[in-house]
Amino acid sequence: NAGVTQTPKFRVLKTGQSMTLLCAQDMNHEYMYWYRQDPGMGLRLIHYSVGEGTTAKGEVPDGYNVSRLKKQNFLLGLESAAPSQTSVYFCASSRRTRNTGELFFGEGSRLTVL
Amino acid sequence: SQKIEQNSEALNIQEGKTATLTCNYTNYSPAYLQWYRQDPGRGPVFLLLIRENEKEKRKERLKVTFDTTLKQSLFHITASQPADSATYLCALGSGGGFKTIFGAGTRLFVKA
Numbered sequence: 001n002a003g004v005t006q007t008p009k010f011r012v013l014k015t016g017q018s019m020t021l022l023c024a025q026d027m028n029h030e031y032m033y034w035y036r037q038d039p040g041m042g043l044r045l046i047h048y049s050v051g052e053g054t055t056a057k058g059e060v061p062d063g064y065n066v067s068r069l070k071k072q073n074f075l076l077g078l079e080s081a082a083p084s085q086t087s088v089y090f091c092a093s094s095r096r097t098r099n100t101g102e103l104f105f106g107e108g109s110r111l112t113v114l
Numbered sequence: 115s116q117k118i119e120q121n122s123e124a125l126n127i128q129e130g131k132t133a134t135l136t137c138n139y140t141n142y143s144p145a146y147l148q149w150y151r152q153d154p155g156r157g158p159v160f161l162l163l164i165r166e167n168e169k170e171k172r173k174e175r176l177k178v179t180f181d182t183t184l185k186q187s188l189f190h191i192t193a194s195q196p197a198d199s200a201t202y203l204c205a206l207g208s209g210g211g212f213k214t215i216f217g218a219g220t221r222l223f224v225k226a
Contacts, residue, residue, distance in 0.1 A: 004157075033212060042118060042203070042216035043158070050212070058212070090157055100146065101207040101214050105157030 002026050006091050006106035013081045013113045021076040021109050023091030030096035032074040033058070033103070034066060036087040043090065049074055050096070081113045116142045118217035120204055126223045133194045135220045137187040137204030142215070144206035147180050147187050152201045152219065161202075162189075194224045 045058030150158035
């Protein structure tokens with residue numbers, strides 16, 4: 001049982017380049033999320049999805065786009081990377097429930113933008 | 115704005131002692147509070163959830179308290195072990211997981 005899998009785990013980009021982070025979950029969860037984690041700050045929600053074909057903005061959505069074409073996959077795109085997007089990105093998933101919101105996280109993708 | 119505060123300084127304790135971590139929050143009325151463990155280079159892992167109408171929750175060597183009047187949660191690890199060394203994140207939520215907000219975490223070091 002893999003849980004939540006993120007690829008790639010590491011990536012170095014130059015300013016202005018584009019890339020896509022892939023997240024896959026095998027738990028049949030309805031909800032999926034992309035967070036970024038920066039030193040001294042809590043995890044911040046970038047975008048999320050409550051079901052296949054739907055996405056919504058989180059706390060820090062600027063500079064990112066997402067797509068959820070299949071229930072098990074959630075893609076995070078950077079169209080024109082900036083140094084401020086250097087961070088560790090975490091994908092997470094959860095069941096559709098109002099009462100717990102327990103999140104299952106991937107191992108993270110470390111992105112450096114030069 | 116909503117804010118969660120966890121002690122940014124690392125907590126160093128001796129093996130066998132009880133570790134106590136604090137989570138304070140403002141401008142939020144959570145339906146529940148969660149604690150996660152995060153090891154270096156890994157993703158957070160869910161540990162415990164306590165709801166707004168619960169005062170205390172236990173799971174093995176872990177105990178969480180939740181005081182909605184003080185807007186504070188305490189996370190205790192009894193009989194701590196070096197394997198408990200990690201960063202512990204506090205998270206508040208209401209409704210679905212997309213409404214969860216996280217604290218920056220407190221690093222715990224348990225010395226043998």
